[in-house]
Amino acid sequence: MHEMSLVTYVLNAVENKASGMGIEKVGEIGLVIGRLAAVPELMERCFQIARYQRPMFQEATLHIEMRDIRLRCRECGTEYSSQDAFGYATCPECGSGASDLLGGKELLLDYFVPAKEQNTGNV
Numbered sequence: 001m002h003e004m005s006l007v008t009y010v011l012n013a014v015e016n017k018a019s020g021m022g023i024e025k026v027g028e029i030g031l032v033i034g035r036l037a038a039v040p041e042l043m044e045r046c047f048q049i050a051r052y053q054r055p056m057f058q059e060a061t062l063h064i065e066m067r068d069i070r071l072r073c074r075e076c077g078t079e080y081s082s083q084d085a086f087g088y089a090t091c092p093e094c095g096s097g098a099s100d101l102l103g104g105k106e107l108l109l110d111y112f113v114p115a116k117e118q119n120t121g122n123v
């Protein structure tokens with residue numbers, strides 16, 4: 001499943017950073033995901049499966065901020081956004097369906113925080 005490999009990728013990245021900071025358990029993970037990159041419900045489900053196999057994430061929760069698809073019209077240059085997961089949209093100015101993709105495929109690790117009971121005191 002596409003989302004499972006994304007979740008694995010994210011958890012690997014968090015694990016590397018967190019263990020480098022001396023964090024043993026992660027409490028929260030925040031992701032920014034474009035609507036073309038992944039389905040948030042599947043990300044959440046895969047995360048729930050993956051975290052049981054990884055001691056560092058057993059108490060972690062996942063927060064997902066979705067980014068709309070950003071498009072630029074090839075006819076008139078208008079930039080607009082779409083929430084359609086298939087990326088289909090027409091220009092609000094001229095009605096053209098020809099567009100270039102500006103954004104919506106991003107998958108960014110926004111933040112992670114350690115689990116509360118072992119706060120190291122660092123801000």
Ligand SMILES: [Zn+2]
Nearest residue numbers: 073076091094
């Ligand atoms: Zn247009």
